[in-house]
Amino acid sequence: GCTNTGTTAPSSGTAAATDAAQTAAPVTGPTCSLADYKGDKIDLTQATVGFSQSEKEDNPFRIAETQSITDEAAKVGVKKFIKTNAQSTLSKQISDINDLIAQGAQILIVAPLNSDGLEPALAAARAKNIPVITIDRKLNATACTDYVSFLGSNFVEQGKRAADQLIAGTGGTAKVAVLLGSSGNGVTTDRTSGFLDEIAAKGPNITVVAQQTGDFARDKGQSVTEQLLQSNPDITAIYAENDEMGLGAQAAIISAGKTPGKDIQIYSVDGTKNAVEQIVAGAYNGVIESNPRFGPLAFQTIQDFMDGTAVGQDVIIQDSEYDPSNAAAKVGSAF
């Protein structure tokens, strides 16, 4: 078949049993074909596929992402699958990609650590006409020239949707503390600007009282929230840029003697099981999904590309969201 288009989310009833695959939005922008890219046709089952992961598989998102791609590579039956992990070091990712090329990778799937800075690696791939599919973080480079296409979520949109959830959940009046991701991370920047812009536009009675970094980590999210709750006892909602910090904030709220989900609402982005289960339990208010299961969509895109079909340069994932009304039903699709 071809890439899924159209439906917003898999029908919740059946998806609960299995992991939810990604759903792409219909392609509207420019496309890229094998001819455009001037690549060679490769039979996937005869190909060496390299995957360059950016960050350690030590959090649910990265684990699910790597797992999904590894599983799908096996399912598709690629001849050889090699993976590397840059451990959050940009220069290591460049050399990882070069290593993959040196080891004969004919197709590359890259989860970029950063939007900029991978140029030498891309150039090396380009020199050998190796198609590069980038996932989850968009590169500042020319699609269909430097790489084939980008598959991933719109992080700004995620921030915006979290703001919408928060506005709806609080009835439009709240004092919000924002737990930022790590500084200098593009995801942090996008999820922050999306959120703040939306609040400015649609939440006139919502004030952001603090923005502090929680480094995407649960313990940091917890301790920062504890501090903020003491200096600003009137905080009524928390927006955390990932679930881990949200869960840390939840622990802090409990230890401050307040009820998470009621006295202080919590919204976050990711869609991990731990967080969604808390919505089910009524102690968490909303989660915007950032679906990490890139495997099927990525290999489908590669297959299409090799078949000569023009694939979208930007394949944007339609992330679902969890709120008290659907969490119980959809918790099975959380990762």
Place this chain on the structure above:
Amino acid sequence: MTTLEPAAGPTTDRQAARERVAGLLQSYGAAIVLVILLVVGAVGFPTFATPGNFSNILTQSSFLLIVGAGMTFVILTGGIDLSVGSVFALGGVLAAYGSTFGLLGALVFPLVVCGAIGALQGFLIAHAGMAPFIVTLAGLLGVRGLVLATTDGGSTTPLITDPVVVALGQGEVLGIHWPVFIAVVVIVVGSVLLARTRGGQSIYAVGGSESASTLMGLPVARVKFTVYVVSGVCAGLAGALNAAYSSSGVPTVGVGLELNAISAVVIGGTLLVGGRGNLIGTVAGVLLLSVIQNLINQVGTLSSSVQAVVSGAFLAIVVIIQTVLSRTQRL
């Protein structure tokens, strides 16, 4: 004239010879382990011993080599510089901003500022008598803060568009990238400075015994000050080259770089308490770290956790071998 017999005529010579051999082992232990690893890699993986792969290892190593060279200077005096990772990032960001003024801007800007940061740290250490660990730890924090402050909290990444600057990072000669050649120059110049100049000798002396150096009338404070400037400049240069290589000044690079640099230097046989070591050892140490990473990638199926365990174990084995080799020298 009364002439004292050399204590034990021939024994003395033999002992001296033994010491020299052991000294070589100390300095070149890392190189020996490196050769072993290279052989293992070549035998074990068909894609390891290829020119492309070696070129990649060299390019990857070149930035750490330059940082490690500066770190070697510092460690030789018995100090330590934890700020290099942040200074590396600052160098990259400044190079990117500076590249709008061309190659000169891309180099002068980061080198001057990073040198100044090194000078500030050097001043606090050499003249205010503060502990290097703490001063440069504050440097690690503060300079990273500066990087974030100059990039709008890390949300903007200044890009390098000047073709000459980009060529400095990405251009190659004989399949080797420019930064590798620059690293070689740094190492050669650094080695000559250390081994063949008075300043270099005072670095060893200060590390060997600070109080004796003071009493012997060496300008101890100036020596200590200078090595931090050197380290700052080296980290800035490496950062600038890295930015040119990736044509952008990414504000988050260099996190944890200090630990890599320190371990490369120490694996290379330089004593952390100072007074002994050289840049050739550091080269071997850096290449060792890169080759270990490369070999792990050659396996290609390890999860990041397994990778961490393997590289940690590798590191432990390497330093143990290195220590045992160099210990033969102790009486």
Place this chain on the structure above:
Amino acid sequence: MTQATVSLRVPSRSAVLGVFQKYGVYIAIVLLLLYNLFFTPNFFAIDNFRTQFVQVVPVLIVALGMALVIGTEGIDLSVGAVMALAAAVIPLYVGYGLVPTLLIAIGVGAVIGALNGSMVAFIGVQPIVATLAVMVAGRGLALLIANEQLKSVTSPDVLALGRDSVLGIPYSVLIAAVLVGVVAILVNRTTFGKQLIAIGGSRRAAELAGLPVKRILLIVYVLCAALAAVAGVIGTARLGASVPSTLGNLIELSAITAVVVGGTPLSGGQVKVLGTLAGAVLLQFISATLIKHNVPDAYSQIAQAIIILVAVYIQRGKARVR
């Protein structure tokens, strides 16, 4: 060139300086408290202080062990990884109750400490690289043990350790207080403490005086790792989850800073236990103040750097070479 000399020094000034040098951290803490008294809302509330002390506990406990290691002229970078390992084993054994869990976590820490200690004491590897290798491998191992998963910890015993209190004092703070006392006695009142400090002062002289230098070094690294494991259990209990990926990340730097800010020189031969406590508390107050004033990350890092430098600058001098 050569000028008249007669450098008359007023003794009282140097006495004042001496007080500053001796009590630099404490003075810095008082200054910071004064600032907060006037400029930070709700800072002077019991709850707030309770929070500060609860938060400082892991760093403090790790710093106690670190102080011992630093006293021997060593350093231990693996403490964060040991915390992660402790966190990783908790879900496996939490079913057996709090005490067995604690003992197993401490046991795991002790094994890692023995590994560090053996490399340092018996093989003579430089502490910073030996423990760096263990730091890298240790966290990887922790993730493998945990199957790269985060697990919620629901055992009420364990959670109580992180959340409950007696007479308004959280258990974790009590434990830390006891540990401060124990380490202070160990350092100041026992043979072992004196011997440890002697090794830091001159390893060669200690050897020639017949001290069991290697065994003492081994024990010191074991103690340090065991303390880190305790910190790992408390950290996990507080979070209510075993998070081996991030627990204790970079804590080695905070711990070393606390120790040094507290007046223990990195050159070994001295251990200031109360100073370490003060150092950890100072760092905690600094970060609390910055968060409460919502200082952006970039400036917060710069501010921390400057405050640490000032605190250390005040008490510098002793460490200078004559």
Place this chain on the structure above:
Amino acid sequence: MSDARTSGLEAPVLEARGVTKRFAGVTALSGVDLVLRAGESMALMGENGAGKSTLIKVLTGVHQPEEGQLLLAGSPATFARPLDAQKAGVSTIYQEVNLVPLMSVAQNIYLGREPRGRVGLIDFRRMYADARALLAEYGIQVDVRRPLRTLALGVQQMVALARAVSINANVVIMDEPTSSLEAREVETLFRVIGLLRERGIAIIYVSHRMDEIYRVCDTVTVLRDGRVVHVGSLGDLPRVELVSMMLGRSVEKVERGGVTAFRAANESDAPPVLVATDLSRKHQIDGISLSIRPGEVVGLGGLLGSGRSETLKGLSGVMQLDRGGVTIDGKNVRSGSVPAAIRAGIVMLPEDRKAEGIVPNLSVRDNIVLAALPKLSRAGFTSRRKQDAVVDVFIKRLHIKVSSPDQLVSELSGGNQQKVMIARWLAMTPKVLLLDEPTRGIDVGAKAEVQSLIDELAHEGLAIVLVSSEVEEVVEGSARVIVLRDGSIETELRGDQVDEGALLAALAGGAS
């Protein structure tokens, strides 16, 4: 050799006026005046802790005086650091060897003034040649490329001397330069001093050895408790008077016979307490066997590098042996382990006090009890009371000059540090005491005390091995002397054979 030029007084080259130096708790110098004239060779005398080293450090920019000032050739001068003093032509050998152990002999000699070639790079070949020539002048033949730390302390001292003298200076200050030198090296040193004096270089010379003072110096300045108590020419000053000024006691009290304070040492006929057989270690010692009886003082004689220190290290477990072993009362002592040796009752006072003896960051109390700590503890807890009992006794018995037992040992004068080391071992109540240069750097009074202490201990039944580079100390202190050469036993002198002449002959005996 009275100088023709010195009809009146030469111009002062270096002066101190009213110098006062205080350390926390101690006034090391108070109002000290000192005038050193060109060509003068001045002895600086005083008890341990009198302030000699401190004065030298003030004169050379290591310490800044609280009051008073320095004058260089008549005009006021400030030495902010040793470099300033060096630049002004004041060259110093400090009391403890202060060189860089990891660097080579040649590098140490030329640090900071290495000969340079055309492009400004160091010319190592010339440096090595120069160093070799320089040392050869003093009769030392070593591989100048060897790291300094691999050389015996005496050789290191000679290197320090070579460095100090080869710097173009008009004042050379020596703080106990001979304390670790061999008789023959001392001769070399004196020859060098003679050369310096011929060149009109002024000298300040500190030593506790009276003979040397009288040979080398023409004037003397005596310090007591940080004050100058006497300045004058040396030639017409009787020794007893000098000693009485140093000690602040009357001449009558000081007067006593003999060069050393040893009583006639007697050979014991008790069964040996320590028996060592075939002690060997490659390149160090080869097949050394000896036995010592309780109450006996056995001297070890030998030239520098003959392996005396190594023998002691082998006996005390400090050095791992390749072959051979030690028994105490017939029981084997595990070799190569200091704790095992100490448990068996063998203790050693190391020769290198600075590197192997004191723990600088600990107090005098802690340094004294360091080895005995387990004995002075209850269940692992230290007992202040038990410690004080021991510490007080030894501070009194050895007359250790401290402001309080809590004073840092690194703040003590060199001689007092040595006494602290001796106290550490006596506190262990050992069976066998190995002494490597026990009286190095301690003043006449203290030296006599230590010597009679050795006597006393021997009479109490302790077995003692004594290594000393002072021939008369070995001869008068020991019942028999074992002479080493190149790491093996050359001969043994017993009974009547034990005298200076015989020992010197034995030392020279094998020399080619």
